[in-house]
Amino acid sequence: MTAPAIPYASAQIPAMMATLASYEGAFGPYHPLTLSVATALAVELCESGRAEEGRPLLQRALLDLTRHHAPNHPVRLRALQAWSALLHQDGDSHAALVIQRELAESSAQPNS
Numbered sequence: 001m002t003a004p005a006i007p008y009a010s011a012q013i014p015a016m017m018a019t020l021a022s023y024e025g026a027f028g029p030y031h032p033l034t035l036s037v038a039t040a041l042a043v044e045l046c047e048s049g050r051a052e053e054g055r056p057l058l059q060r061a062l063l064d065l066t067r068h069h070a071p072n073h074p075v076r077l078r079a080l081q082a083w084s085a086l087l088h089q090d091g092d093s094h095a096a097l098v099i100q101r102e103l104a105e106s107s108a109q110p111n112s
Contacts, residue, residue, distance in 0.1 A: 010048045012044055013041070013044055013045065013048065013050075016037065016040065016041040016044060017041065019037050020034065020037045020038055020041055023037055029064065030064050030067075030068040030069075032069065032073065032075045035061045035064055035065050035069075035075050035079070036075045036078070038057055038058075038060070038061040039058060039061045039062075039075065039078055039079045039082060041054075041057060042054040042055070042057040042058035042061060042082065043058070043082050045057065046058070046086060051086075055086065058079065058082060058083055058086065059083075061079050062076070062079045062080065062083055065079055070109075070111075071105075071106040071109055072106050072107060072108075072109040072110075072111065076106070077103060077106060077107060080099055080102060080103045080106065081103060083099055084096045084099040084100050084103065087099060
């Protein structure tokens with residue numbers, strides 16, 4: 001038996017997908033607002049039982065944030081937190097710890 005999806009979270013997903021598409025068109029795929037929506041959508045997908053869609057979206061957002069923004073960018077830090085939480089949830093404590101270290105190091109960097 002599978003757990004029922006969270007109705008509130010599931011109801012938000014179509015609107016978040018539309019927002020992401022709109023932001024990608026208006027701001028481009030690497031803009032912090034676009035990547036912030038992508039991160040939030042990925043978390044919602046994972047929390048509502050759609051991890052097969054959410055995980056790759058979060059990985060892509062984190063990769064794009066790492067390539068195009070400072071290590072201590074607030075959106076990147078949020079994406080790292082979300083990725084670490086997913087890894088921990090999956091029982092991969094070692095990988096989650098590696099991400100937590102990266103998060104701590106990135107957070108400690110001065111703003112440029």
